Amino acid sequence: MSHLAPEPEFEQALHEVAATLEPFLAKNPEYRKALTVVQIPERIIQFRVTWEDDQGQLQVNRGYRVQYNSALGPYKGGLRLHPSVNLSILKFLGFEQIFKNALTGLNMGGGKGGCDFDPKGKSDNEIKKFCYAFMLELSRHIGADTDVPAGDIGTGGREIGYMFGAYKKYRNEFAGILTGKGLTWGGSYIRPEATGYGCVYFLESMLRDMDHTDFKGKRVLISGSGNVAQYAAYKVIELGGKVLSLSDSTGSLISTNDTGFTVKDVAEIANLKLERKALTAFSNTGKFEWHEDKRPWTLVNRADVAIPSATQNEVSKEEAQALVKAGVRYIAEGSNMGCTQEAIEVFEATRNSAKSLGDQICWYAPGKAANAGGVAVSGLEMAQNSGRQQWTTEVLDQKLKEIMANCYKSCYEVGKEYSENGQTLPSLQAGANIAGFLKVANAMRDQGDWW
Incomplete structure:
Protein backbone atom coordinates (compact mmCIF):
# COMPACT_ATOMS: atom_id res chain seq x y z
CA MET A 1 0.00 0.00 0.00
CA SER A 2 1.42 3.43 -0.95
CA HIS A 3 2.57 5.69 1.85
CA LEU A 4 1.96 8.75 -0.30
CA ALA A 5 -1.08 10.99 0.17
CA PRO A 6 -3.72 10.69 -2.57
CA GLU A 7 -3.17 13.13 -5.44
CA PRO A 8 -6.39 12.90 -7.50
CA GLU A 9 -5.77 15.88 -9.79
CA PHE A 10 -2.23 14.80 -10.60
CA GLU A 11 -3.25 11.17 -11.09
CA GLN A 12 -6.02 12.30 -13.47
CA ALA A 13 -3.53 14.34 -15.52
CA LEU A 14 -1.00 11.49 -15.58
CA HIS A 15 -3.64 8.96 -16.64
CA GLU A 16 -4.87 11.25 -19.42
CA VAL A 17 -1.35 11.64 -20.83
CA ALA A 18 -0.36 7.98 -20.40
CA ALA A 19 -3.55 6.68 -22.05
CA THR A 20 -3.14 8.85 -25.14
CA LEU A 21 0.57 8.04 -25.41
CA GLU A 22 -0.15 4.30 -25.64
CA PRO A 23 -0.29 4.06 -29.49
CA PHE A 24 3.11 5.80 -29.62
CA LEU A 25 4.60 3.72 -26.80
CA ALA A 26 3.39 0.48 -28.40
CA LYS A 27 5.49 1.32 -31.47
CA ASN A 28 8.38 2.81 -29.46
CA PRO A 29 8.56 0.84 -26.19
CA GLU A 30 11.92 2.33 -25.20
CA TYR A 31 10.12 5.59 -24.41
CA ARG A 32 8.21 3.96 -21.53
CA LYS A 33 11.28 4.62 -19.40
CA ALA A 34 11.09 8.32 -20.32
CA LEU A 35 7.45 8.44 -19.15
CA THR A 36 8.49 6.85 -15.85
CA VAL A 37 11.15 9.52 -15.38
CA VAL A 38 9.27 12.60 -16.60
CA GLN A 39 6.30 12.08 -14.27
CA ILE A 177 12.50 36.66 -12.85
CA LEU A 178 8.72 36.99 -13.25
CA THR A 179 6.48 37.45 -16.27
CA GLY A 180 3.28 39.44 -16.35
CA LYS A 181 5.16 42.53 -15.22
CA GLY A 182 4.02 46.12 -15.73
CA LEU A 183 4.68 47.61 -19.16
CA THR A 184 7.06 50.27 -17.80
CA TRP A 185 9.27 47.81 -15.93
CA GLY A 186 9.87 44.85 -18.21
CA GLY A 187 6.38 43.67 -19.09
CA SER A 188 5.06 42.72 -22.51
CA TYR A 189 2.17 43.97 -24.56
CA ILE A 190 -0.80 41.58 -25.01
CA ARG A 191 0.21 39.37 -22.06
CA PRO A 192 -3.23 39.76 -20.38
CA GLU A 193 -4.95 39.01 -23.70
CA ALA A 194 -2.70 36.15 -24.78
CA THR A 195 -4.43 33.06 -23.36
CA GLY A 196 -7.91 34.07 -24.53
CA TYR A 197 -6.74 35.33 -27.91
CA GLY A 198 -4.51 32.28 -28.43
CA CYS A 199 -7.37 29.88 -27.69
CA VAL A 200 -9.53 31.59 -30.32
CA TYR A 201 -6.64 31.54 -32.83
CA PHE A 202 -6.29 27.78 -32.21
CA LEU A 203 -10.03 27.35 -32.78
CA GLU A 204 -9.78 29.26 -36.06
CA SER A 205 -7.58 26.46 -37.40
CA MET A 206 -10.04 23.83 -36.16
CA LEU A 207 -12.98 25.62 -37.82
CA ARG A 208 -11.06 25.88 -41.08
CA ASP A 209 -10.04 22.22 -41.20
CA MET A 210 -13.33 20.61 -40.18
CA ASP A 211 -15.96 22.83 -41.79
CA HIS A 212 -14.00 25.25 -44.01
CA THR A 213 -15.54 28.07 -42.00
CA ASP A 214 -14.75 30.81 -39.47
CA PHE A 215 -16.34 32.48 -36.42
CA LYS A 216 -18.85 34.59 -38.33
CA GLY A 217 -22.29 33.85 -36.93
CA LYS A 218 -21.03 31.05 -34.65
CA ARG A 219 -22.80 30.69 -31.29
CA VAL A 220 -20.11 30.43 -28.61
CA LEU A 221 -20.40 29.32 -24.98
CA ILE A 222 -17.68 30.62 -22.65
CA SER A 223 -17.36 29.87 -18.94
CA GLY A 224 -15.53 32.08 -16.47
CA SER A 225 -15.25 35.86 -16.45
CA GLY A 226 -11.57 36.42 -15.68
CA ASN A 227 -8.82 37.39 -18.11
CA VAL A 228 -9.05 34.25 -20.26
CA ALA A 229 -12.83 34.40 -20.66
CA GLN A 230 -12.88 38.17 -21.21
CA TYR A 231 -10.30 38.22 -23.98
CA ALA A 232 -11.64 35.08 -25.62
CA ALA A 233 -15.01 36.85 -25.69
CA TYR A 234 -13.52 40.04 -27.14
CA LYS A 235 -11.76 38.13 -29.90
CA VAL A 236 -14.83 36.00 -30.75
CA ILE A 237 -16.93 39.18 -31.02
CA GLU A 238 -14.24 40.85 -33.16
CA LEU A 239 -14.28 37.85 -35.53
CA GLY A 240 -18.08 37.96 -35.89
CA GLY A 241 -19.09 35.28 -33.39
CA LYS A 242 -21.86 35.52 -30.79
CA VAL A 243 -20.89 34.99 -27.14
CA LEU A 244 -23.86 33.41 -25.38
CA SER A 245 -22.51 32.96 -21.84
CA LEU A 246 -20.09 34.04 -19.14
CA SER A 247 -19.97 32.73 -15.58
CA ASP A 248 -18.25 32.77 -12.21
CA SER A 249 -18.35 30.70 -9.03
CA THR A 250 -21.82 32.05 -8.18
CA GLY A 251 -23.57 31.15 -11.44
CA SER A 252 -23.96 31.86 -15.16
CA LEU A 253 -25.25 34.70 -17.32
CA ILE A 254 -26.96 33.44 -20.48
CA SER A 255 -27.93 35.65 -23.41
CA THR A 256 -31.69 35.66 -24.09
CA ASN A 257 -31.35 37.01 -27.63
CA ASP A 258 -29.34 36.10 -30.69
CA THR A 259 -26.99 39.07 -30.32
CA GLY A 260 -25.14 37.77 -27.27
CA PHE A 261 -22.72 39.81 -25.21
CA THR A 262 -21.40 43.05 -26.67
CA VAL A 263 -17.92 44.50 -26.17
CA LYS A 264 -19.52 46.97 -23.73
CA ASP A 265 -21.08 44.13 -21.72
CA VAL A 266 -17.75 42.30 -21.46
CA ALA A 267 -15.97 45.52 -20.45
CA GLU A 268 -18.51 46.12 -17.67
CA ILE A 269 -17.97 42.58 -16.40
CA ALA A 270 -14.19 43.07 -16.56
CA ASN A 271 -14.57 46.15 -14.33
CA LEU A 272 -16.65 44.17 -11.84
CA LYS A 273 -13.90 41.57 -11.65
CA LEU A 274 -11.27 44.27 -11.05
CA GLU A 275 -13.41 45.38 -8.12
CA ARG A 276 -13.58 41.70 -7.00
CA LYS A 277 -17.36 41.64 -7.35
CA ALA A 278 -19.52 38.69 -8.43
CA LEU A 279 -21.48 38.57 -11.69
CA THR A 280 -24.64 39.18 -9.67
CA ALA A 281 -23.57 42.87 -9.65
CA PHE A 282 -23.83 43.05 -13.47
CA SER A 283 -26.51 45.53 -14.60
CA ASN A 284 -28.74 43.04 -16.41
CA THR A 285 -30.85 44.96 -18.91
CA GLY A 286 -33.16 42.08 -19.74
CA LYS A 287 -30.81 40.69 -22.39
CA PHE A 288 -29.56 37.98 -20.03
CA GLU A 289 -30.88 35.35 -17.67
CA TRP A 290 -29.11 34.62 -14.39
CA HIS A 291 -28.74 30.95 -13.39
CA GLU A 292 -27.51 30.69 -9.83
CA ASP A 293 -24.93 27.99 -8.99
CA LYS A 294 -25.03 26.61 -12.55
CA ARG A 295 -22.42 26.32 -15.30
CA PRO A 296 -23.36 27.32 -18.86
CA TRP A 297 -23.09 23.92 -20.56
CA THR A 298 -26.68 22.71 -20.03
CA LEU A 299 -28.40 26.07 -20.33
CA VAL A 300 -28.73 26.54 -24.12
CA ASN A 301 -30.44 24.46 -26.77
CA ARG A 302 -28.11 25.32 -29.64
CA ALA A 303 -24.44 26.30 -29.88
CA ASP A 304 -21.44 25.72 -32.14
CA VAL A 305 -18.35 26.27 -29.97
CA ALA A 306 -17.57 25.81 -26.26
CA ILE A 307 -14.59 27.39 -24.48
CA PRO A 308 -14.25 26.31 -20.81
CA SER A 309 -12.21 29.13 -19.24
CA ALA A 310 -12.80 28.94 -15.49
CA THR A 311 -11.02 26.08 -13.70
CA GLN A 312 -10.20 22.37 -13.82
CA ASN A 313 -12.90 19.69 -14.21
CA GLU A 314 -15.62 22.21 -15.06
CA VAL A 315 -17.26 20.04 -17.75
CA SER A 316 -18.72 16.74 -16.52
CA LYS A 317 -19.86 13.73 -18.54
CA GLU A 318 -23.50 14.86 -18.37
CA GLU A 319 -22.58 18.40 -19.40
CA ALA A 320 -20.52 17.03 -22.30
CA GLN A 321 -23.53 15.05 -23.46
CA ALA A 322 -25.64 18.22 -23.26
CA LEU A 323 -23.10 20.09 -25.42
CA VAL A 324 -23.17 17.34 -28.04
CA LYS A 325 -26.98 17.40 -28.00
CA ALA A 326 -26.91 21.19 -28.49
CA GLY A 327 -24.89 20.71 -31.68
CA VAL A 328 -21.51 21.94 -30.42
CA ARG A 329 -18.84 20.87 -32.94
CA TYR A 330 -15.75 22.41 -31.34
CA ILE A 331 -14.53 22.52 -27.75
CA ALA A 332 -11.19 24.05 -26.77
CA GLU A 333 -10.04 24.37 -23.17
CA GLY A 334 -9.10 27.88 -22.09
CA SER A 335 -8.70 26.49 -18.57
CA ASN A 336 -6.24 23.77 -17.57
CA MET A 337 -7.83 20.30 -17.64
CA GLY A 338 -11.23 21.96 -17.97
CA CYS A 339 -12.96 18.70 -18.88
CA THR A 340 -13.18 15.58 -16.76
CA GLN A 341 -11.85 12.39 -18.30
CA GLU A 342 -15.44 11.16 -18.70
CA ALA A 343 -16.35 14.34 -20.60
CA ILE A 344 -13.35 13.92 -22.92
CA GLU A 345 -14.47 10.36 -23.63
CA VAL A 346 -17.90 11.67 -24.69
CA PHE A 347 -16.31 14.12 -27.13
CA GLU A 348 -13.77 11.62 -28.47
CA ALA A 349 -16.53 9.03 -28.99
CA THR A 350 -18.26 11.39 -31.45
CA ARG A 351 -15.00 11.75 -33.39
CA ASN A 352 -14.25 8.03 -33.35
CA SER A 353 -17.71 6.99 -34.55
CA ALA A 354 -18.07 9.60 -37.31
CA LYS A 355 -18.18 8.21 -40.86
CA SER A 356 -17.89 11.65 -42.45
CA LEU A 357 -17.34 15.26 -41.44
CA GLY A 358 -21.07 15.85 -41.84
CA ASP A 359 -21.83 13.63 -38.82
CA GLN A 360 -22.31 15.11 -35.35
CA ILE A 361 -18.71 15.51 -34.16
CA CYS A 362 -17.58 17.47 -31.11
CA TRP A 363 -13.86 17.97 -31.82
CA TYR A 364 -11.90 18.42 -28.60
CA ALA A 365 -8.68 20.42 -28.07
CA PRO A 366 -6.91 20.01 -24.69
CA GLY A 367 -5.75 22.99 -22.66
CA LYS A 368 -2.08 22.16 -23.00
CA ALA A 369 -2.44 23.09 -26.67
CA ALA A 370 -5.42 25.44 -26.88
CA ASN A 371 -4.47 27.69 -23.97
CA ALA A 372 -0.71 27.75 -24.63
CA GLY A 373 -0.92 31.35 -25.84
CA GLY A 374 -0.49 32.74 -22.34
CA VAL A 375 2.78 31.01 -21.61
CA ALA A 376 3.90 31.65 -25.20
CA VAL A 377 3.72 35.42 -24.67
CA SER A 378 5.36 34.91 -21.26
CA GLY A 379 8.21 33.27 -23.17
CA LEU A 380 8.28 36.23 -25.53
CA GLU A 381 8.42 38.52 -22.48
CA MET A 382 11.50 36.60 -21.33
CA ALA A 383 13.07 37.11 -24.76
CA GLN A 384 12.33 40.84 -24.63
CA ASN A 385 13.86 41.06 -21.15
CA SER A 386 17.01 39.28 -22.31
CA GLY A 387 17.49 41.86 -25.07
CA ARG A 388 16.29 44.85 -22.98
CA GLN A 389 13.63 45.43 -25.65
CA GLN A 390 9.89 45.95 -25.84
CA TRP A 391 8.11 44.77 -28.99
CA THR A 392 4.93 46.36 -30.31
CA THR A 393 1.44 44.96 -29.93
CA GLU A 394 1.33 44.22 -33.66
CA VAL A 395 4.61 42.28 -33.60
CA LEU A 396 3.54 40.24 -30.56
CA ASP A 397 0.06 39.49 -31.90
CA GLN A 398 1.58 38.20 -35.14
CA LYS A 399 4.05 36.05 -33.22
CA LEU A 400 1.20 34.70 -31.07
CA LYS A 401 -0.84 33.81 -34.19
CA GLU A 402 2.17 31.98 -35.67
CA ILE A 403 2.87 30.07 -32.44
CA MET A 404 -0.76 28.93 -32.12
CA ALA A 405 -0.91 27.96 -35.81
CA ASN A 406 2.28 25.90 -35.42
CA CYS A 407 0.99 24.37 -32.18
CA TYR A 408 -2.22 23.31 -33.94
CA LYS A 409 -0.30 21.96 -36.94
CA SER A 410 1.92 19.86 -34.67
CA CYS A 411 -1.10 18.45 -32.77
CA TYR A 412 -2.98 17.74 -36.02
CA GLU A 413 -0.10 16.05 -37.88
CA VAL A 414 1.12 13.93 -34.96
CA GLY A 415 -2.46 13.04 -34.06
CA LYS A 416 -3.06 11.98 -37.66
CA GLU A 417 0.08 9.82 -37.64
CA TYR A 418 -1.21 7.85 -34.67
CA SER A 419 -4.92 7.81 -35.56
CA GLU A 420 -6.69 4.58 -36.32
CA ASN A 421 -7.46 3.88 -39.96
CA GLY A 422 -10.75 5.33 -41.12
CA GLN A 423 -10.99 8.15 -38.58
CA THR A 424 -12.32 11.30 -40.20
CA LEU A 425 -10.35 13.62 -37.91
CA PRO A 426 -7.21 13.07 -35.81
CA SER A 427 -7.27 13.26 -32.03
CA LEU A 428 -5.84 16.63 -31.05
CA GLN A 429 -5.56 15.29 -27.51
CA ALA A 430 -3.29 12.44 -28.60
CA GLY A 431 -1.42 14.73 -30.97
CA ALA A 432 -0.72 17.30 -28.25
CA ASN A 433 0.42 14.72 -25.73
CA ILE A 434 2.63 12.74 -28.11
CA ALA A 435 4.20 15.82 -29.75
CA GLY A 436 4.93 17.51 -26.42
CA PHE A 437 6.18 14.32 -24.77
CA LEU A 438 8.43 13.39 -27.68
CA LYS A 439 10.14 16.78 -27.72
CA VAL A 440 10.79 16.69 -23.96
CA ALA A 441 11.77 13.00 -23.87
CA ASN A 442 14.32 13.41 -26.68
CA ALA A 443 15.91 16.41 -24.92
CA MET A 444 16.06 14.44 -21.65
CA ARG A 445 17.72 11.52 -23.42
CA ASP A 446 20.29 13.80 -25.05
CA GLN A 447 21.10 15.18 -21.58
CA GLY A 448 21.42 11.73 -19.98
CA ASP A 449 18.22 11.75 -17.92
CA TRP A 450 17.19 8.36 -19.35
CA TRP A 451 18.70 5.85 -21.77
Missing part, protein backbone atom coordinates in the same frame (compact mmCIF):
# COMPACT_ATOMS: atom_id res chain seq x y z
CA ILE A 40 8.51 12.68 -11.21
CA PRO A 41 9.38 16.36 -10.54
CA GLU A 42 13.04 17.29 -10.52
CA ARG A 43 12.45 19.24 -7.33
CA ILE A 44 9.62 20.19 -4.97
CA ILE A 45 10.11 23.14 -2.64
CA GLN A 46 7.66 23.55 0.25
CA PHE A 47 7.95 26.33 2.77
CA ARG A 48 6.25 28.30 5.53
CA VAL A 49 4.98 31.84 4.86
CA THR A 50 4.37 34.02 7.92
CA TRP A 51 2.95 37.52 7.65
CA GLU A 52 1.11 40.07 9.78
CA ASP A 53 -2.50 41.11 9.10
CA ASP A 54 -3.95 44.60 9.65
CA GLN A 55 -4.91 43.70 13.22
CA GLY A 56 -1.29 42.89 14.02
CA GLN A 57 -2.00 39.15 14.19
CA LEU A 58 0.47 36.60 12.86
CA GLN A 59 -0.84 34.55 9.91
CA VAL A 60 0.77 31.46 8.41
CA ASN A 61 0.37 29.76 5.02
CA ARG A 62 1.98 26.95 3.02
CA GLY A 63 4.03 27.98 0.01
CA TYR A 64 5.17 25.69 -2.83
CA ARG A 65 7.22 25.60 -6.01
CA VAL A 66 7.23 22.45 -8.12
CA GLN A 67 10.25 22.63 -10.45
CA TYR A 68 9.11 19.83 -12.72
CA ASN A 69 11.30 19.61 -15.79
CA SER A 70 14.13 21.76 -17.18
CA ALA A 71 15.05 19.73 -20.29
CA LEU A 72 13.95 22.50 -22.69
CA GLY A 73 14.80 25.58 -20.64
CA PRO A 74 14.24 27.34 -17.29
CA TYR A 75 11.25 26.14 -15.28
CA LYS A 76 8.21 28.18 -16.38
CA GLY A 77 4.73 28.25 -14.90
CA GLY A 78 2.40 30.34 -12.78
CA LEU A 79 1.95 31.03 -9.09
CA ARG A 80 -1.57 30.26 -7.85
CA LEU A 81 -2.93 31.96 -4.72
CA HIS A 82 -6.08 30.17 -3.60
CA PRO A 83 -7.24 28.24 -0.50
CA SER A 84 -7.49 25.03 -2.59
CA VAL A 85 -3.77 25.01 -3.45
CA ASN A 86 -2.05 21.76 -2.55
CA LEU A 87 0.67 19.55 -4.01
CA SER A 88 -1.74 17.44 -6.05
CA ILE A 89 -3.09 20.49 -7.89
CA LEU A 90 0.36 22.01 -8.38
CA LYS A 91 1.84 18.72 -9.62
CA PHE A 92 -1.04 18.34 -12.11
CA LEU A 93 -0.55 21.91 -13.34
CA GLY A 94 3.25 21.56 -13.49
CA PHE A 95 3.05 18.24 -15.34
CA GLU A 96 0.69 19.75 -17.92
CA GLN A 97 2.95 22.80 -18.16
CA ILE A 98 5.93 20.70 -19.33
CA PHE A 99 4.15 19.62 -22.50
CA LYS A 100 2.27 22.89 -23.01
CA ASN A 101 5.56 24.81 -22.99
CA ALA A 102 7.10 22.28 -25.37
CA LEU A 103 4.24 22.83 -27.84
CA THR A 104 4.95 26.58 -28.05
CA GLY A 105 8.32 25.88 -29.69
CA LEU A 106 10.03 28.19 -27.17
CA ASN A 107 12.85 27.19 -24.82
CA MET A 108 10.93 26.75 -21.57
CA GLY A 109 10.78 23.94 -19.04
CA GLY A 110 7.76 23.24 -16.86
CA GLY A 111 6.92 24.23 -13.30
CA LYS A 112 4.15 25.54 -11.06
CA GLY A 113 3.83 27.05 -7.63
CA GLY A 114 1.66 28.98 -5.26
CA CYS A 115 0.22 29.17 -1.79
CA ASP A 116 -3.01 28.40 0.08
CA PHE A 117 -3.35 32.14 0.79
CA ASP A 118 -6.70 33.70 -0.20
CA PRO A 119 -6.39 37.25 -1.62
CA LYS A 120 -10.17 37.74 -1.44
CA GLY A 121 -11.18 40.00 1.42
CA LYS A 122 -7.59 41.07 2.13
CA SER A 123 -6.51 44.70 2.17
CA ASP A 124 -3.88 46.00 -0.19
CA ASN A 125 -1.47 46.26 2.73
CA GLU A 126 -2.08 42.63 3.73
CA ILE A 127 -1.50 41.41 0.18
CA LYS A 128 1.74 43.39 0.02
CA LYS A 129 2.94 41.91 3.33
CA PHE A 130 2.06 38.40 2.17
CA CYS A 131 3.83 38.84 -1.19
CA TYR A 132 7.01 40.08 0.50
CA ALA A 133 6.93 37.16 2.94
CA PHE A 134 6.27 34.65 0.15
CA MET A 135 9.10 35.99 -2.01
CA LEU A 136 11.55 35.97 0.93
CA GLU A 137 11.82 32.20 0.52
CA LEU A 138 10.92 31.83 -3.17
CA SER A 139 13.68 34.27 -4.19
CA ARG A 140 16.27 31.68 -3.14
CA HIS A 141 15.04 29.23 -5.79
CA ILE A 142 14.24 31.30 -8.93
CA GLY A 143 16.20 33.31 -11.49
CA ALA A 144 16.08 34.47 -15.11
CA ASP A 145 17.99 31.36 -16.24
CA THR A 146 16.68 29.01 -13.53
CA ASP A 147 12.95 29.42 -12.90
CA VAL A 148 10.67 32.21 -14.11
CA PRO A 149 7.22 32.14 -12.45
CA ALA A 150 4.16 34.02 -13.73
CA GLY A 151 0.67 34.91 -12.57
CA ASP A 152 -2.23 32.49 -12.21
CA ILE A 153 -5.50 32.38 -10.25
CA GLY A 154 -5.25 34.99 -7.48
CA THR A 155 -1.97 36.38 -8.81
CA GLY A 156 -2.55 39.40 -11.01
CA GLY A 157 -0.60 42.51 -11.88
CA ARG A 158 -0.67 43.87 -8.33
CA GLU A 159 0.71 40.68 -6.80
CA ILE A 160 3.37 40.31 -9.52
CA GLY A 161 4.42 43.91 -8.82
CA TYR A 162 4.82 43.34 -5.08
CA MET A 163 6.69 40.07 -5.63
CA PHE A 164 9.02 41.67 -8.18
CA GLY A 165 9.71 44.57 -5.80
CA ALA A 166 10.43 42.12 -2.99
CA TYR A 167 12.85 40.09 -5.14
CA LYS A 168 14.66 43.28 -6.18
CA LYS A 169 15.13 44.31 -2.55
CA TYR A 170 16.23 40.86 -1.35
CA ARG A 171 18.62 40.14 -4.23
CA ASN A 172 19.64 43.67 -5.28
CA GLU A 173 19.15 42.95 -8.96
CA PHE A 174 16.71 43.97 -11.69
CA ALA A 175 16.15 40.76 -13.65
CA GLY A 176 13.35 39.11 -15.64
